[in-house]
Amino acid sequence: KPLTPILHKIVKSVEQEYPGMLCSILLLDETGKQLTLGAAPSLPDFYNEAIEGLKIGEGIGSCGTAAYTGKRVIAEDLSTHPYWADFKDLAAQAELGACWSEPVVNSQGDVIGTFGIYHQQATIPDNSDLRRIEQFAYLASISIERQKTSELIWQQANFDSLTNLPNRNLLQEHLTSAIKNAQRDKKQLVVAMLDLDNFKDVNDSLGHATGDALLVECSKRIKSSVRKNDIVARLGGDEFIILLVGTTSNTDAEIIGEKLLNTLAQPYIIDEKNFYCTASIGFAIYPNDANNINALLRNADQA
Numbered sequence: 001k002p003l004t005p006i007l008h009k010i011v012k013s014v015e016q017e018y019p020g021m022l023c024s025i026l027l028l029d030e031t032g033k034q035l036t037l038g039a040a041p042s043l044p045d046f047y048n049e050a051i052e053g054l055k056i057g058e059g060i061g062s063c064g065t066a067a068y069t070g071k072r073v074i075a076e077d078l079s080t081h082p083y084w085a086d087f088k089d090l091a092a093q094a095e096l097g098a099c100w101s102e103p104v105v106n107s108q109g110d111v112i113g114t115f116g117i118y119h120q121q122a123t124i125p126d127n128s129d130l131r132r133i134e135q136f137a138y139l140a141s142i143s144i145e146r147q148k149t150s151e152l153i154w155q156q157a158n159f160d161s162l163t164n165l166p167n168r169n170l171l172q173e174h175l176t177s178a179i180k181n182a183q184r185d186k187k188q189l190v191v192a193m194l195d196l197d198n199f200k201d202v203n204d205s206l207g208h209a210t211g212d213a214l215l216v217e218c219s220k221r222i223k224s225s226v227r228k229n230d231i232v233a234r235l236g237g238d239e240f241i242i243l244l245v246g247t248t249s250n251t252d253a254e255i256i257g258e259k260l261l262n263t264l265a266q267p268y269i270i271d272e273k274n275f276y277c278t279a280s281i282g283f284a285i286y287p288n289d290a291n292n293i294n295a296l297l298r299n300a301d302q303a
Helices: 003-017 045-051 061-069 088-093 127-158 168-185 199-206 208-225 250-264 293-302
Strands: 022-028 034-039 073-075 098-105 111-119 189-196 231-236 239-245 268-270 273-275 279-286
Touching: 003 022, 003 034, 003 127, 022 061, 022 127, 034 045, 034 061, 034 111, 045 088, 061 073, 061 098, 061 111, 098 127, 111 127, 127 168, 168 189, 168 231, 168 239, 168 293, 189 199, 189 208, 189 250, 189 293, 199 208, 208 231, 208 239, 208 250, 208 268, 239 250, 250 279, 279 293
Parallel strands: none
Antiparallel strands: 022 034, 022 111, 073 098, 098 111, 189 239, 189 279, 231 239, 268 273
């Protein structure tokens, strides 16, 4: 199941088994510098909103410190604990007296979140409490890591690892959807195939590292030259596909095509070296030139 309902289930199960505990699971964001809410259904909404995006660091609450240091933090009295000096009024408003926070760690030993247990009164944990919080944090770790692994697998299956553009697999999905929409709305769909001229010479003379850098820069230029709703994908090598969604005339496609070629023809600076690389582009229009994916791609390639 998706991560959010799993984390909510963990929190609710703990709270039902141990009355008096209010639990919170926070996730470390992609920057590794902020915490975002995973699940805290029993804490007040205003409290969750206040700590959303909390920057981690030494002395920044229990969870902010635990995420930063990778060590358990026990704040048995929030009204006097130094880590809670800036959050004392917020804790009082939420009627929270104690917070024990355990870092959630993945299988590589990296902190990926925190598991926090709150009490409404000042409370010191005993050994059994400490064992429980370790177990709860481990459950959260399994769930979070599984989700991240699933996201990584999906990313690798659908996006080009070099340019981060959609790959052939995801392009098929985009094309299928775009053709259905064009058919329903009785509009054109322009498929453009673009490749770099003499790209093999770049690889042979300057090396594959320079060739890769050129492809990355080209992908950025292509993205910046098309409209927000248009889709850019990399088929492989130096071949790119652009779906010009909602294009109403051949003139529109020609204008975009000229813009692309002019942008890509500008000089490139890679490893402090200045050089040029031009591109060629061909169009196929649905439904005028073809009415299925394979025929559109084949005709764009020939063009």
